[in-house]
Amino acid sequence: MVKRRGRYDAMAPIETTTWLVVADVYGNSLYVRELPPFTDPRMVMIEAMARSIGKGFEVEELPGVIPIYYCRNGEERRSVSIVRTSPKPANCGRPTSAD
Numbered sequence: 001m002v003k004r005r006g007r008y009d010a011m012a013p014i015e016t017t018t019w020l021v022v023a024d025v026y027g028n029s030l031y032v033r034e035l036p037p038f039t040d041p042r043m044v045m046i047e048a049m050a051r052s053i054g055k056g057f058e059v060e061e062l063p064g065v066i067p068i069y070y071c072r073n074g075e076e077r078r079s080v081s082i083v084r085t086s087p088k089p090a091n092c093g094r095p096t097s098a099d
Contacts, residue, residue, distance in 0.1 A: 010066045011045075013038045014084075020044055021087050023079050029087050030078065041067045041082050048080050 015037050022031040035044060045067055049059055057071035057078070067082035 011041045013040050016084065018082050018084055019087055020048060021079075021081055021083055022048075023081075025077050032087050035082065044082060045069065045080075052078075052080065 017037055018035045018039065018041070020031075020033040020035055021029055023029050049062075049069065049071075052059060052071045055073070057073045060070040060072060062069060068079060069081075070077060070079050072078075
């Protein structure tokens with residue numbers, strides 16, 4: 001009998017704390033928001049994309065099976081992702097507006 005490997009769903013809610021991170025092209029955190037356990041990543045990403053579009057950013061790629069997307073406004077490019085490890089605080093712990 002051949003065992004099949006289960007498919008990992010990176011967009012499934014998990015039982016630990018995660019963080020929404022908006023970063024510039026150099027990886028510097030512009031915005032960090034802690035997400036409680038069992039938060040639905042799909043809903044967080046939809047909300048973040050709506051904010052990005054509302055602020056004039058064009059979403060380059062839509063997230064499919066991983067919680068990350070890139071957006072651009074002129075020459076400014078950002079990544080928006082959900083991470084499992086605590087990132088460096090945005091602007092020394094002072095959150096700015098999310099994109």
